[in-house]
Amino acid sequence: MIPTHSNPAKTLSRSAFFDGIIRSLRRDLPEDLRSFRSRQSGNLLKLFYEDQRIHFEVWVDKRRSVVEIGLHLEEGPASTLAILAMLDASILEIKHILGPEVELGRWTQSWGHLIENRPLGALDAAERTAVVERLCLYVRTLQPKLDEFDVQLDRLASSDRSGKQK
Numbered sequence: 001m002i003p004t005h006s007n008p009a010k011t012l013s014r015s016a017f018f019d020g021i022i023r024s025l026r027r028d029l030p031e032d033l034r035s036f037r038s039r040q041s042g043n044l045l046k047l048f049y050e051d052q053r054i055h056f057e058v059w060v061d062k063r064r065s066v067v068e069i070g071l072h073l074e075e076g077p078a079s080t081l082a083i084l085a086m087l088d089a090s091i092l093e094i095k096h097i098l099g100p101e102v103e104l105g106r107w108t109q110s111w112g113h114l115i116e117n118r119p120l121g122a123l124d125a126a127e128r129t130a131v132v133e134r135l136c137l138y139v140r141t142l143q144p145k146l147d148e149f150d151v152q153l154d155r156l157a158s159s160d161r162s163g164k165q166k
Contacts, residue, residue, distance in 0.1 A: 010124055014060060017123045018045040021058060024132040025139070033139055047135075049143065051075060054083070056139055058131055062120065067127075069134050070102070070115030071142050077110045084112045086149050087142075097141050114142070 012020070018040045025047070026034050036056075039046045043062070048055035053075040059068040073080045087094065087104055094114070095102055106112045116134070121127045 012123045012125070012128070014043060014123065015040065017060070017128055018058070020125075020128045021045060021132055021135065022047075024128070025136060028132065028136050029139060033143055036139075046072075047139070049146075054146065056135060056142075058135060060120065060123065064117075065120045066117040067120050067131060068115050068117050069131060069138065070113050071138060072115075073112040074110065080106070080110050080112045083146070083149065086145065087114055090145070094141065098137060114138075 018038075022038050022045075025036070029036075036047045036049055037052070038048075039052065043060045045058040046052065046055040047057075053073075055072055055074075057068065057070060057072050061068060073083050075083075084104065084106060091104055094104075099116070101116045102114055103116070104112075104114045118130070118134070
C-alpha cells in the first residue's frame with residue numbers, strides 16, 4: 001500500500017508573502033502601472049506612485065484574523081476629503097468593478113480609505129495569488145481615477161512626504 005500524505009501548503013513569512021505580491025504586481029499590472037514604489041513594515045505592505053501618503057495597502061491583521069486590501073488616503077484633511085468625494089461620486093461604478101464588500105469611509109479628519117477585509121488564511125502561495133488578484137483590480141480601477149483627478153495635495157512647503165528636501 002502506498003502511503004498518502006497530505007502536502008500542506010508552504011507557509012510564507014510576511015516578508016516573503018509581501019515580496020511575492022510585489023513581484024506578481026510588477027508582472028501582472030499593465031505596463032503603465034508597474035512603476036510603483038513600495039514599503040514594508042511588520043504586517044503592512046504599501047504601494048504608491050507619487051505621494052506615499054496616498055497608497056494601496058495590504059495589512060495582515062492577525063488580531064482580527066483578516067487581510068485588509070485597499071486604498072488609503074493619509075495626505076491631509078482637504079485632499080483626503082476631496083478624493084473621498086471624487087470616489088463617492090463614482091462609488092456605484094467602483095462597487096460594480098470591485099464588489100459590494102468594499103467600504104469607503106473617513107477614518108479621521110485627514111485619513112480616509114476604500115477597503116475590503118478578507119478572512120485571513122495561511123500566508124501561502126494560494127493566499128498570495130488571491131491578494132494579488134484583488135490588489136491588481138484596485139490599482140487598475142483606482143489609480144487612473146487618482147491620476148485624472150486634479151486635487152491640490154496638502155503638502156508640506158519644504159519637503160515631500162518621504163522626508164526628502166525639495
